[in-house]
Amino acid sequence: MTAPIRVRYAPSPTGYPHVGNIRTAIFNWLFARHQGGSFILRLEDTDLARTVEGAAEAILESLLWLGLDWDEGPEVGGAFGPYIQSQRLPLYHETAGRLLRQGAAYLCYCSPERLDQMRAEQARRKQPPGYDRRCRELSPDERKALESSGVKPVVRFKIPLEGQTTFTDIIRGEVTFQNSTLDDFVLLKSDGYPTYHLANIVDDHEMQVSDVLRAEEWLSSTPRHLLLYAAMGYEPPRFAHLPMILGPDRSKLSKRHGATALLEFREQGYLPEAMLNFLTLLGWSLDDHTELMSREEIVSNFSLERVSQTAAIFNHQKLEWMNGVYIRHLSPDEFTRRMLPFLEKGLPPEVTRPVPFEYARRLAPLIQERTKTLAETVALTDFFFVEQLQYEASLLLDKGLSREMAIQALKTARERIETLDQFDSASLEGLLRPLATGVGMNASGFFGLLRVAVTGRKAAPPLFQTMEALGRQRCLDRMEMALAGLQR
RNA sequence: GGCGCAUUCGUCUAGUGGCCUAGGACGCCGCCCUCUCAAGGCGGAGAUCACGGGUUCGAAUCCCGUAUGCGCUACCA
Numbered sequence: 001m002t003a004p005i006r007v008r009y010a011p012s013p014t015g016y017p018h019v020g021n022i023r024t025a026i027f028n029w030l031f032a033r034h035q036g037g038s039f040i041l042r043l044e045d046t047d048l049a050r051t052v053e054g055a056a057e058a059i060l061e062s063l064l065w066l067g068l069d070w071d072e073g074p075e076v077g078g079a080f081g082p083y084i085q086s087q088r089l090p091l092y093h094e095t096a097g098r099l100l101r102q103g104a105a106y107l108c109y110c111s112p113e114r115l116d117q118m119r120a121e122q123a124r125r126k127q128p129p130g131y132d133r134r135c136r137e138l139s140p141d142e143r144k145a146l147e148s149s150g151v152k153p154v155v156r157f158k159i160p161l162e163g164q165t166t167f168t169d170i171i172r173g174e175v176t177f178q179n180s181t182l183d184d185f186v187l188l189k190s191d192g193y194p195t196y197h198l199a200n201i202v203d204d205h206e207m208q209v210s211d212v213l214r215a216e217e218w219l220s221s222t223p224r225h226l227l228l229y230a231a232m233g234y235e236p237p238r239f240a241h242l243p244m245i246l247g248p249d250r251s252k253l254s255k256r257h258g259a260t261a262l263l264e265f266r267e268q269g270y271l272p273e274a275m276l277n278f279l280t281l282l283g284w285s286l287d288d289h290t291e292l293m294s295r296e297e298i299v300s301n302f303s304l305e306r307v308s309q310t311a312a313i314f315n316h317q318k319l320e321w322m323n324g325v326y327i328r329h330l331s332p333d334e335f336t337r338r339m340l341p342f343l344e345k346g347l348p349p350e351v352t353r354p355v356p357f358e359y360a361r362r363l364a365p366l367i368q369e370r371t372k373t374l375a376e377t378v379a380l381t382d383f384f385f386v387e388q389l390q391y392e393a394s395l396l397l398d399k400g401l402s403r404e405m406a407i408q409a410l411k412t413a414r415e416r417i418e419t420l421d422q423f424d425s426a427s428l429e430g431l432l433r434p435l436a437t438g439v440g441m442n443a444s445g446f447f448g449l450l451r452v453a454v455t456g457r458k459a460a461p462p463l464f465q466t467m468e469a470l471g472r473q474r475c476l477d478r479m480e481m482a483l484a485g486l487q488r
Numbered sequence: 489g490g491c492g493c494a495u496u497c498g499u500c501u502a503g504u505g506g507c508c509u510a511g512g513a514c515g516c517c518g519c520c521c522u523c524u525c526a527a528g529g530c531g532g533a534g535a536u537c538a539c540g541g542g543u544u545c546g547a548a549u550c551c552c553g554u555a556u557g558c559g560c561u562a563c564c565a
Contacts, residue, residue: 011565012565046565128490216492243494282500291514313499321515369528370527459525460525
Protein backbone atom coordinates (compact mmCIF):
# COMPACT_ATOMS: atom_id res chain seq x y z
CA MET A 1 0.00 0.00 0.00
CA THR A 2 1.45 3.33 -1.05
CA ALA A 3 1.18 6.44 1.05
CA PRO A 4 -1.88 8.61 0.41
CA ILE A 5 -1.52 11.58 -1.92
CA ARG A 6 -1.24 14.78 0.06
CA VAL A 7 -0.35 18.06 -1.62
CA ARG A 8 -0.30 21.59 -0.37
CA TYR A 9 -0.61 25.13 -1.65
CA ALA A 10 1.61 27.26 0.54
CA PRO A 11 1.38 30.94 -0.33
CA SER A 12 2.83 33.75 1.71
CA PRO A 13 0.51 36.63 2.55
CA THR A 14 2.73 39.28 0.99
CA GLY A 15 0.21 40.49 -1.54
CA TYR A 16 -2.91 39.62 -3.45
CA PRO A 17 -2.28 36.34 -5.23
CA HIS A 18 -1.74 36.76 -8.95
CA VAL A 19 -2.76 34.37 -11.67
CA GLY A 20 0.57 32.56 -11.73
CA ASN A 21 0.35 31.87 -8.07
CA ILE A 22 -3.22 30.73 -8.33
CA ARG A 23 -2.44 28.49 -11.26
CA THR A 24 -0.10 26.60 -8.91
CA ALA A 25 -2.98 26.26 -6.47
CA ILE A 26 -5.20 24.98 -9.27
CA PHE A 27 -2.72 22.30 -10.32
CA ASN A 28 -2.32 21.16 -6.72
CA TRP A 29 -6.06 21.03 -6.24
CA LEU A 30 -6.62 19.17 -9.53
CA PHE A 31 -3.92 16.68 -8.70
CA ALA A 32 -5.41 16.02 -5.26
CA ARG A 33 -8.93 15.68 -6.57
CA HIS A 34 -7.94 13.47 -9.46
CA GLN A 35 -5.95 11.20 -7.20
CA GLY A 36 -8.50 11.18 -4.43
CA GLY A 37 -5.90 12.74 -2.16
CA SER A 38 -5.91 15.72 0.18
CA PHE A 39 -5.41 19.35 -0.68
CA ILE A 40 -3.85 21.31 2.15
CA LEU A 41 -3.67 25.07 2.48
CA ARG A 42 -0.82 26.45 4.54
CA LEU A 43 0.00 30.10 5.12
CA GLU A 44 3.71 30.85 5.06
CA ASP A 45 3.77 34.07 7.01
CA THR A 46 7.36 33.97 8.14
CA ASP A 47 8.39 37.32 6.75
CA LEU A 48 7.11 39.94 9.15
CA ALA A 49 8.38 42.84 7.10
CA ARG A 50 6.66 41.85 3.89
CA THR A 51 3.37 40.67 5.27
CA VAL A 52 0.52 42.67 3.78
CA GLU A 53 -2.68 43.44 5.59
CA GLY A 54 -5.62 41.63 4.07
CA ALA A 55 -3.49 39.38 1.89
CA ALA A 56 -4.35 36.22 3.80
CA GLU A 57 -8.04 36.92 3.37
CA ALA A 58 -7.51 37.59 -0.33
CA ILE A 59 -5.82 34.22 -0.69
CA LEU A 60 -8.73 32.35 0.87
CA GLU A 61 -11.19 34.37 -1.14
CA SER A 62 -9.39 33.72 -4.40
CA LEU A 63 -9.51 29.97 -3.83
CA LEU A 64 -13.13 30.09 -2.75
CA TRP A 65 -14.09 32.13 -5.78
CA LEU A 66 -12.64 29.52 -8.11
CA GLY A 67 -14.23 26.74 -6.12
CA LEU A 68 -10.97 25.27 -4.90
CA ASP A 69 -11.88 23.77 -1.54
CA TRP A 70 -9.18 22.65 0.84
CA ASP A 71 -9.35 19.60 3.09
CA GLU A 72 -7.02 20.97 5.73
CA GLY A 73 -5.95 24.49 6.51
CA PRO A 74 -7.13 27.77 7.96
CA GLU A 75 -10.89 27.88 8.68
CA VAL A 76 -11.32 24.13 8.27
CA GLY A 77 -8.60 22.80 10.56
CA GLY A 78 -7.19 19.30 10.22
CA ALA A 79 -5.11 16.73 12.05
CA PHE A 80 -1.77 18.42 11.35
CA GLY A 81 -2.48 21.98 12.37
CA PRO A 82 -2.03 24.75 12.98
CA TYR A 83 -1.75 25.62 9.28
CA ILE A 84 -0.29 29.06 9.79
CA GLN A 85 3.47 29.05 10.15
CA SER A 86 3.69 31.90 12.61
CA GLN A 87 1.79 29.62 14.99
CA ARG A 88 4.28 26.79 14.58
CA LEU A 89 7.46 28.54 15.71
CA PRO A 90 8.41 26.01 18.43
CA LEU A 91 8.57 23.30 15.80
CA TYR A 92 11.13 25.20 13.75
CA HIS A 93 13.20 26.08 16.81
CA GLU A 94 13.25 22.46 17.81
CA THR A 95 14.44 21.38 14.39
CA ALA A 96 17.07 24.11 14.22
CA GLY A 97 18.25 23.09 17.67
CA ARG A 98 18.58 19.49 16.63
CA LEU A 99 20.55 20.40 13.53
CA LEU A 100 22.81 22.57 15.67
CA ARG A 101 23.45 19.74 18.13
CA GLN A 102 24.18 17.33 15.28
CA GLY A 103 26.71 19.74 13.86
CA ALA A 104 24.68 20.04 10.67
CA ALA A 105 24.09 23.73 11.31
CA TYR A 106 25.91 26.55 13.03
CA LEU A 107 25.40 29.96 14.56
CA CYS A 108 26.43 32.87 12.37
CA TYR A 109 27.13 36.31 13.82
CA CYS A 110 27.84 38.18 10.64
CA SER A 111 26.03 41.48 10.40
CA PRO A 112 23.89 42.41 7.40
CA GLU A 113 26.40 45.17 6.70
CA ARG A 114 29.27 42.74 6.52
CA LEU A 115 27.28 40.46 4.26
CA ASP A 116 26.50 43.35 1.94
CA GLN A 117 30.14 44.26 1.80
CA MET A 118 31.09 40.69 1.13
CA ARG A 119 28.64 40.46 -1.75
CA ALA A 120 29.82 43.73 -3.23
CA GLU A 121 33.38 42.47 -3.12
CA GLN A 122 32.38 39.21 -4.76
CA ALA A 123 30.57 41.06 -7.50
CA ARG A 124 33.57 43.28 -8.05
CA ARG A 125 35.89 40.32 -8.42
CA LYS A 126 33.30 38.51 -10.52
CA GLN A 127 33.25 35.65 -8.07
CA PRO A 128 30.14 33.58 -7.49
CA PRO A 129 28.15 35.15 -4.68
CA GLY A 130 27.30 33.30 -1.52
CA TYR A 131 28.06 33.32 2.14
CA ASP A 132 31.79 32.94 2.70
CA ARG A 133 31.33 30.61 5.68
CA ARG A 134 33.31 32.82 8.04
CA CYS A 135 31.36 31.56 11.07
CA ARG A 136 31.30 27.92 9.99
CA GLU A 137 34.45 26.95 11.90
CA LEU A 138 34.68 29.42 14.75
CA SER A 139 37.10 28.66 17.59
CA PRO A 140 35.60 28.54 21.10
CA ASP A 141 37.30 31.84 21.95
CA GLU A 142 35.97 33.61 18.91
CA ARG A 143 32.50 32.30 19.55
CA LYS A 144 32.59 33.46 23.14
CA ALA A 145 33.66 36.93 22.12
CA LEU A 146 30.87 37.23 19.57
CA GLU A 147 28.30 35.89 22.00
CA SER A 148 29.19 38.45 24.62
CA SER A 149 29.07 41.23 22.05
CA GLY A 150 25.30 40.90 22.10
CA VAL A 151 24.62 40.35 18.41
CA LYS A 152 21.76 38.04 17.69
CA PRO A 153 22.99 35.17 15.56
CA VAL A 154 21.21 33.39 12.75
CA VAL A 155 21.35 29.66 12.23
CA ARG A 156 22.92 28.52 9.00
CA PHE A 157 22.88 25.11 7.39
CA LYS A 158 26.21 23.40 6.76
CA ILE A 159 26.21 22.45 3.12
CA PRO A 160 28.49 19.48 2.41
CA LEU A 161 31.55 20.89 0.66
CA GLU A 162 31.71 18.07 -1.84
CA GLY A 163 29.49 15.69 -3.72
CA GLN A 164 26.37 16.31 -5.68
CA THR A 165 22.65 16.21 -5.15
CA THR A 166 20.44 14.58 -7.73
CA PHE A 167 16.72 14.15 -7.85
CA THR A 168 14.05 13.25 -10.33
CA ASP A 169 11.58 15.98 -11.02
CA ILE A 170 8.23 14.60 -12.17
CA ILE A 171 8.00 17.14 -14.94
CA ARG A 172 11.64 17.71 -15.87
CA GLY A 173 13.35 14.41 -15.19
CA GLU A 174 16.72 14.05 -13.53
CA VAL A 175 18.38 17.21 -12.26
CA THR A 176 21.81 17.39 -10.67
CA PHE A 177 23.53 20.12 -8.67
CA GLN A 178 27.10 20.19 -7.41
CA ASN A 179 27.02 20.82 -3.67
CA SER A 180 29.98 23.13 -4.08
CA THR A 181 27.72 25.62 -5.88
CA LEU A 182 25.41 25.86 -2.89
CA ASP A 183 26.06 28.20 -0.01
CA ASP A 184 25.32 27.92 3.69
CA PHE A 185 21.84 29.38 3.69
CA VAL A 186 19.99 30.70 6.70
CA LEU A 187 17.55 28.43 8.51
CA LEU A 188 16.51 30.63 11.39
CA LYS A 189 16.56 34.40 11.18
CA SER A 190 17.73 36.59 14.04
CA ASP A 191 14.13 37.56 14.80
CA GLY A 192 13.42 33.94 15.62
CA TYR A 193 11.41 33.26 12.49
CA PRO A 194 12.40 30.45 10.16
CA THR A 195 13.22 31.04 6.52
CA TYR A 196 11.12 29.41 3.84
CA HIS A 197 13.65 26.61 3.49
CA LEU A 198 13.41 25.45 7.09
CA ALA A 199 9.69 25.98 7.62
CA ASN A 200 8.94 24.33 4.32
CA ILE A 201 10.70 21.05 5.03
CA VAL A 202 9.56 20.88 8.63
CA ASP A 203 5.93 21.36 7.67
CA ASP A 204 5.94 19.21 4.57
CA HIS A 205 7.34 16.43 6.70
CA GLU A 206 5.04 17.00 9.65
CA MET A 207 2.02 17.27 7.41
CA GLN A 208 3.03 14.15 5.50
CA VAL A 209 3.03 15.88 2.16
CA SER A 210 3.62 13.31 -0.58
CA ASP A 211 4.14 15.57 -3.58
CA VAL A 212 5.41 19.11 -3.78
CA LEU A 213 3.97 20.87 -6.81
CA ARG A 214 5.41 24.35 -6.97
CA ALA A 215 6.56 26.93 -9.50
CA GLU A 216 9.77 26.51 -11.42
CA GLU A 217 11.43 29.33 -9.55
CA TRP A 218 11.93 26.83 -6.73
CA LEU A 219 13.87 24.34 -8.76
CA SER A 220 17.19 25.84 -7.75
CA SER A 221 16.37 25.56 -4.05
CA THR A 222 15.43 21.92 -4.22
CA PRO A 223 18.93 20.54 -3.57
CA ARG A 224 19.08 22.61 -0.37
CA HIS A 225 15.80 21.15 0.72
CA LEU A 226 16.92 17.63 -0.12
CA LEU A 227 20.09 18.10 1.89
CA LEU A 228 17.97 19.30 4.80
CA TYR A 229 15.66 16.31 4.60
CA ALA A 230 18.73 14.08 4.60
CA ALA A 231 20.26 15.84 7.59
CA MET A 232 17.03 15.34 9.50
CA GLY A 233 16.70 11.75 8.38
CA TYR A 234 13.39 12.49 6.73
CA GLU A 235 12.10 10.86 3.60
CA PRO A 236 11.63 13.67 1.07
CA PRO A 237 8.45 14.09 -0.94
CA ARG A 238 8.34 13.86 -4.73
CA PHE A 239 8.86 17.14 -6.57
CA ALA A 240 7.23 18.61 -9.66
CA HIS A 241 8.28 22.07 -10.77
CA LEU A 242 5.53 23.72 -12.74
CA PRO A 243 6.14 26.08 -15.65
CA MET A 244 5.76 29.73 -14.81
CA ILE A 245 3.30 32.18 -16.21
CA LEU A 246 4.99 35.19 -17.79
CA GLY A 247 3.89 38.67 -18.71
CA PRO A 248 3.78 39.81 -22.35
CA ASP A 249 7.42 40.88 -22.02
CA ARG A 250 8.37 37.33 -21.02
CA SER A 251 9.35 38.26 -17.50
CA LYS A 252 7.99 36.99 -14.22
CA LEU A 253 4.50 38.32 -13.62
CA SER A 254 4.25 41.43 -11.46
CA LYS A 255 2.18 44.56 -10.91
CA ARG A 256 4.01 46.12 -13.81
CA HIS A 257 1.96 43.96 -16.12
CA GLY A 258 -1.33 45.55 -15.11
CA ALA A 259 -4.15 43.53 -13.70
CA THR A 260 -2.70 40.23 -12.61
CA ALA A 261 -4.27 39.64 -9.20
CA LEU A 262 -6.92 37.00 -9.56
CA LEU A 263 -9.57 39.02 -7.79
CA GLU A 264 -9.11 41.85 -10.26
CA PHE A 265 -10.46 39.52 -12.90
CA ARG A 266 -13.55 39.08 -10.80
CA GLU A 267 -13.91 42.87 -10.71
CA GLN A 268 -13.56 42.98 -14.46
CA GLY A 269 -16.39 40.56 -14.93
CA TYR A 270 -14.67 37.29 -15.65
CA LEU A 271 -16.48 34.12 -14.64
CA PRO A 272 -14.70 31.84 -12.19
CA GLU A 273 -15.44 28.79 -14.30
CA ALA A 274 -13.86 30.49 -17.33
CA MET A 275 -10.83 31.52 -15.27
CA LEU A 276 -10.37 27.97 -14.03
CA ASN A 277 -10.61 26.54 -17.54
CA PHE A 278 -8.29 29.13 -19.01
CA LEU A 279 -5.66 28.98 -16.29
CA THR A 280 -5.63 25.19 -16.40
CA LEU A 281 -4.83 25.36 -20.10
CA LEU A 282 -1.81 27.52 -19.36
CA GLY A 283 0.60 24.65 -18.89
CA TRP A 284 -1.64 21.65 -19.27
CA SER A 285 -3.59 20.18 -22.14
CA LEU A 286 -5.87 17.22 -22.59
CA ASP A 287 -5.18 16.52 -26.25
CA ASP A 288 -4.79 18.30 -29.56
CA HIS A 289 -8.22 19.91 -29.69
CA THR A 290 -10.18 19.99 -26.44
CA GLU A 291 -10.26 23.43 -24.83
CA LEU A 292 -13.62 24.00 -23.23
CA MET A 293 -13.89 21.73 -20.24
CA SER A 294 -16.01 21.67 -17.13
CA ARG A 295 -14.42 21.42 -13.73
CA GLU A 296 -15.41 17.74 -13.59
CA GLU A 297 -13.88 16.98 -16.97
CA ILE A 298 -10.65 18.65 -15.98
CA VAL A 299 -10.49 16.80 -12.68
CA SER A 300 -11.10 13.43 -14.25
CA ASN A 301 -8.47 13.99 -16.94
CA PHE A 302 -5.76 15.90 -15.12
CA SER A 303 -2.31 14.40 -14.91
CA LEU A 304 1.17 15.75 -14.31
CA GLU A 305 2.42 13.85 -17.34
CA ARG A 306 0.60 16.29 -19.56
CA VAL A 307 1.92 19.39 -17.85
CA SER A 308 4.17 21.33 -20.17
CA GLN A 309 7.78 22.20 -19.36
CA THR A 310 7.67 25.62 -20.92
CA ALA A 311 6.72 28.91 -19.34
CA ALA A 312 3.56 30.38 -20.82
CA ILE A 313 2.61 33.93 -21.63
CA PHE A 314 -0.76 35.05 -20.39
CA ASN A 315 -2.92 35.65 -23.48
CA HIS A 316 -5.56 38.12 -22.42
CA GLN A 317 -7.46 38.02 -25.72
CA LYS A 318 -7.96 34.31 -25.50
CA LEU A 319 -9.25 34.63 -21.95
CA GLU A 320 -11.72 37.22 -23.13
CA TRP A 321 -12.92 34.93 -25.90
CA MET A 322 -13.30 32.03 -23.49
CA ASN A 323 -15.17 34.17 -21.00
CA GLY A 324 -17.57 35.15 -23.77
CA VAL A 325 -18.17 31.50 -24.54
CA TYR A 326 -18.95 30.79 -20.90
CA ILE A 327 -21.25 33.78 -20.69
CA ARG A 328 -23.19 32.60 -23.72
CA HIS A 329 -23.61 29.19 -22.12
CA LEU A 330 -25.29 30.69 -19.05
CA SER A 331 -29.07 30.45 -18.76
CA PRO A 332 -30.74 33.87 -19.10
CA ASP A 333 -31.69 33.79 -15.43
CA GLU A 334 -28.19 32.96 -14.35
CA PHE A 335 -26.74 35.57 -16.67
CA THR A 336 -29.07 38.14 -15.13
CA ARG A 337 -28.08 37.18 -11.60
CA ARG A 338 -24.43 37.54 -12.45
CA MET A 339 -24.69 40.86 -14.22
CA LEU A 340 -26.88 42.52 -11.60
CA PRO A 341 -24.07 43.38 -9.18
CA PHE A 342 -22.19 45.00 -12.04
CA LEU A 343 -25.19 47.09 -13.01
CA GLU A 344 -25.72 48.12 -9.39
CA LYS A 345 -22.15 49.25 -9.21
CA GLY A 346 -21.64 50.70 -12.67
CA LEU A 347 -24.84 52.43 -13.72
CA PRO A 348 -24.94 56.22 -13.21
CA PRO A 349 -25.97 57.29 -9.70
CA GLU A 350 -29.24 58.85 -10.88
CA VAL A 351 -30.57 55.46 -11.89
CA THR A 352 -32.78 54.24 -9.06
CA ARG A 353 -31.60 51.33 -6.98
CA PRO A 354 -31.99 48.51 -6.57
CA VAL A 355 -31.90 47.66 -10.23
CA PRO A 356 -34.97 45.46 -10.69
CA PHE A 357 -34.21 41.86 -11.53
CA GLU A 358 -37.24 41.53 -13.76
CA TYR A 359 -36.27 44.37 -16.03
CA ALA A 360 -32.65 43.25 -16.22
CA ARG A 361 -33.94 39.79 -17.05
CA ARG A 362 -35.83 41.21 -20.03
CA LEU A 363 -32.63 42.79 -21.34
CA ALA A 364 -30.57 39.66 -20.88
CA PRO A 365 -31.46 38.02 -24.21
CA LEU A 366 -30.62 41.23 -26.02
CA ILE A 367 -27.07 41.48 -24.77
CA GLN A 368 -25.94 38.10 -23.57
CA GLU A 369 -24.40 36.95 -26.84
CA ARG A 370 -22.50 40.19 -27.22
CA THR A 371 -20.93 40.38 -23.81
CA LYS A 372 -17.43 39.19 -23.17
CA THR A 373 -17.15 40.33 -19.57
CA LEU A 374 -19.87 41.08 -17.05
CA ALA A 375 -18.44 44.54 -16.55
CA GLU A 376 -19.39 45.35 -20.12
CA THR A 377 -23.07 44.84 -19.37
CA VAL A 378 -23.14 48.36 -17.98
CA ALA A 379 -22.16 49.97 -21.27
CA LEU A 380 -24.35 47.52 -23.14
CA THR A 381 -27.50 48.42 -21.21
CA ASP A 382 -27.11 51.88 -19.73
CA PHE A 383 -29.41 53.51 -22.31
CA PHE A 384 -32.21 51.30 -21.03
CA PHE A 385 -31.85 52.86 -17.61
CA VAL A 386 -30.93 56.50 -17.99
CA GLU A 387 -33.54 59.20 -18.47
CA GLN A 388 -31.61 61.51 -20.74
CA LEU A 389 -29.55 60.28 -23.69
CA GLN A 390 -26.30 62.08 -24.39
CA TYR A 391 -25.09 62.13 -27.98
CA GLU A 392 -24.24 64.47 -30.81
CA ALA A 393 -27.16 65.18 -33.14
CA SER A 394 -24.78 64.64 -36.07
CA LEU A 395 -24.76 60.97 -35.14
CA LEU A 396 -28.27 60.82 -36.55
CA LEU A 397 -27.08 61.86 -39.99
CA ASP A 398 -25.05 58.85 -40.92
CA LYS A 399 -23.84 58.09 -44.42
CA GLY A 400 -24.77 61.38 -45.98
CA LEU A 401 -28.34 61.38 -44.79
CA SER A 402 -29.74 64.90 -45.12
CA ARG A 403 -31.20 66.74 -42.16
CA GLU A 404 -34.51 67.18 -43.95
CA MET A 405 -34.80 63.52 -44.79
CA ALA A 406 -34.02 62.50 -41.24
CA ILE A 407 -36.55 64.90 -39.79
CA GLN A 408 -39.21 63.71 -42.17
CA ALA A 409 -38.47 60.06 -41.48
CA LEU A 410 -38.53 60.55 -37.71
CA LYS A 411 -41.80 62.47 -37.82
CA THR A 412 -43.47 59.83 -39.93
CA ALA A 413 -42.19 57.00 -37.76
CA ARG A 414 -43.30 58.77 -34.61
CA GLU A 415 -46.83 59.30 -35.87
CA ARG A 416 -47.19 55.70 -36.97
CA ILE A 417 -45.76 54.33 -33.74
CA GLU A 418 -48.15 56.41 -31.67
CA THR A 419 -51.11 54.69 -33.27
CA LEU A 420 -49.65 51.18 -33.42
CA ASP A 421 -52.02 48.65 -31.80
CA GLN A 422 -49.49 46.32 -30.28
CA PHE A 423 -46.13 47.65 -29.16
CA ASP A 424 -43.98 44.55 -29.54
CA SER A 425 -41.02 43.72 -31.74
CA ALA A 426 -43.03 41.78 -34.34
CA SER A 427 -45.55 44.58 -34.78
CA LEU A 428 -42.80 47.16 -34.90
CA GLU A 429 -41.01 45.28 -37.59
CA GLY A 430 -44.28 44.85 -39.51
CA LEU A 431 -44.77 48.57 -39.37
CA LEU A 432 -41.28 49.94 -39.85
CA ARG A 433 -39.76 47.67 -42.46
CA PRO A 434 -42.27 48.65 -45.15
CA LEU A 435 -42.18 52.23 -43.96
CA ALA A 436 -38.54 52.63 -44.96
CA THR A 437 -39.31 52.93 -48.63
CA GLY A 438 -42.24 55.17 -47.74
CA VAL A 439 -39.82 57.75 -46.34
CA GLY A 440 -37.45 57.28 -49.24
CA MET A 441 -34.76 55.31 -47.41
CA ASN A 442 -33.49 51.78 -47.45
CA ALA A 443 -34.18 49.61 -44.40
CA SER A 444 -30.60 49.74 -43.22
CA GLY A 445 -30.45 53.53 -43.19
CA PHE A 446 -33.86 53.97 -41.68
CA PHE A 447 -33.24 51.48 -38.90
CA GLY A 448 -29.89 53.07 -38.26
CA LEU A 449 -31.52 56.46 -37.81
CA LEU A 450 -34.08 55.06 -35.41
CA ARG A 451 -31.42 53.18 -33.55
CA VAL A 452 -29.47 56.33 -32.83
CA ALA A 453 -32.64 58.19 -31.88
CA VAL A 454 -33.72 55.53 -29.46
CA THR A 455 -30.38 54.37 -27.98
CA GLY A 456 -28.00 57.23 -28.64
CA ARG A 457 -25.53 54.96 -30.37
CA LYS A 458 -24.85 53.33 -33.68
CA ALA A 459 -24.24 49.84 -32.35
CA ALA A 460 -26.85 48.27 -30.12
CA PRO A 461 -28.99 45.15 -29.81
CA PRO A 462 -31.57 44.48 -32.56
CA LEU A 463 -33.78 47.54 -33.01
CA PHE A 464 -37.27 46.16 -32.57
CA GLN A 465 -36.49 44.15 -29.48
CA THR A 466 -34.71 47.13 -28.07
CA MET A 467 -37.72 49.34 -28.68
CA GLU A 468 -40.04 46.81 -27.13
CA ALA A 469 -37.90 46.67 -24.01
CA LEU A 470 -37.75 50.45 -23.89
CA GLY A 471 -41.52 50.80 -24.12
CA ARG A 472 -43.61 52.99 -26.37
CA GLN A 473 -43.52 56.18 -24.37
CA ARG A 474 -39.78 56.26 -23.94
CA CYS A 475 -39.29 55.56 -27.64
CA LEU A 476 -41.58 58.43 -28.57
CA ASP A 477 -39.89 60.77 -26.11
CA ARG A 478 -36.50 59.92 -27.49
CA MET A 479 -37.61 60.43 -31.05
CA GLU A 480 -38.94 63.79 -29.96
CA MET A 481 -35.56 64.62 -28.49
CA ALA A 482 -33.84 63.55 -31.68
CA LEU A 483 -36.09 65.84 -33.69
CA ALA A 484 -35.39 68.69 -31.36
CA GLY A 485 -31.68 68.09 -31.74
CA LEU A 486 -31.94 68.12 -35.52
CA GLN A 487 -34.08 71.21 -35.66
CA ARG A 488 -31.96 73.30 -33.36
C1' G B 489 29.57 36.14 -13.51
C1' G B 490 28.00 31.05 -11.42
C1' C B 491 24.26 27.28 -11.30
C1' G B 492 19.70 25.30 -13.21
C1' C B 493 15.60 24.87 -16.57
C1' A B 494 13.60 25.70 -21.25
C1' U B 495 13.35 26.47 -26.89
C1' U B 496 7.03 23.83 -32.49
C1' C B 497 2.72 29.59 -36.18
C1' G B 498 2.35 36.61 -32.85
C1' U B 499 0.18 33.78 -28.33
C1' C B 500 -1.67 28.98 -25.84
C1' U B 501 -0.63 24.23 -27.49
C1' A B 502 -0.82 18.75 -30.19
C1' G B 503 3.28 15.81 -31.35
C1' U B 504 7.24 10.51 -27.08
C1' G B 505 11.52 7.69 -34.53
C1' G B 506 7.95 6.57 -40.05
C1' C B 507 0.40 8.43 -39.68
C1' C B 508 3.89 15.55 -40.16
C1' U B 509 3.84 18.18 -47.52
C1' A B 510 3.59 19.65 -38.57
C1' G B 511 -2.83 19.31 -36.23
C1' G B 512 -6.18 22.50 -33.04
C1' A B 513 -7.42 27.22 -30.49
C1' C B 514 -7.09 32.70 -29.70
C1' G B 515 -5.92 36.85 -32.57
C1' C B 516 -5.62 38.64 -37.79
C1' C B 517 -7.67 38.79 -43.06
C1' G B 518 -11.69 37.55 -46.64
C1' C B 519 -16.59 35.69 -47.80
C1' C B 520 -21.63 34.26 -46.12
C1' C B 521 -25.71 35.42 -42.73
C1' U B 522 -27.66 40.30 -41.24
C1' C B 523 -31.39 46.61 -39.36
C1' U B 524 -26.00 48.12 -36.57
C1' C B 525 -22.80 45.49 -33.19
C1' A B 526 -22.07 40.77 -31.82
C1' A B 527 -22.79 35.56 -32.29
C1' G B 528 -22.60 31.75 -36.03
C1' G B 529 -20.90 29.29 -40.79
C1' C B 530 -17.08 28.82 -44.55
C1' G B 531 -12.20 29.89 -46.26
C1' G B 532 -7.15 32.10 -45.90
C1' A B 533 -2.43 33.94 -44.36
C1' G B 534 0.82 32.39 -40.49
C1' A B 535 6.13 27.49 -37.85
C1' U B 536 12.68 25.98 -43.14
C1' C B 537 9.83 22.49 -35.46
C1' A B 538 16.20 28.31 -32.30
C1' C B 539 20.91 27.11 -34.88
C1' G B 540 25.01 23.57 -36.01
C1' G B 541 26.73 18.78 -35.76
C1' G B 542 25.87 13.70 -35.04
C1' U B 543 22.95 8.61 -34.27
C1' U B 544 19.40 6.09 -37.73
C1' C B 545 17.10 3.28 -43.78
C1' G B 546 14.23 7.44 -41.57
C1' A B 547 14.33 12.91 -36.41
C1' A B 548 10.09 18.16 -34.42
C1' U B 549 10.83 13.57 -31.73
C1' C B 550 17.41 10.44 -29.41
C1' C B 551 22.74 12.46 -28.33
C1' C B 552 26.43 16.59 -28.27
C1' G B 553 27.62 21.70 -28.89
C1' U B 554 26.22 26.85 -29.65
C1' A B 555 22.76 30.76 -29.23
C1' U B 556 18.75 32.89 -26.96
C1' G B 557 15.11 33.31 -23.09
C1' C B 558 13.71 32.59 -18.17
C1' G B 559 14.60 31.39 -13.03
C1' C B 560 17.76 31.19 -8.72
C1' U B 561 22.07 33.39 -6.77
C1' A B 562 18.61 37.74 0.59
C1' C B 563 18.38 37.14 8.04
C1' C B 564 11.96 37.22 0.62
C1' A B 565 8.87 33.63 -0.43
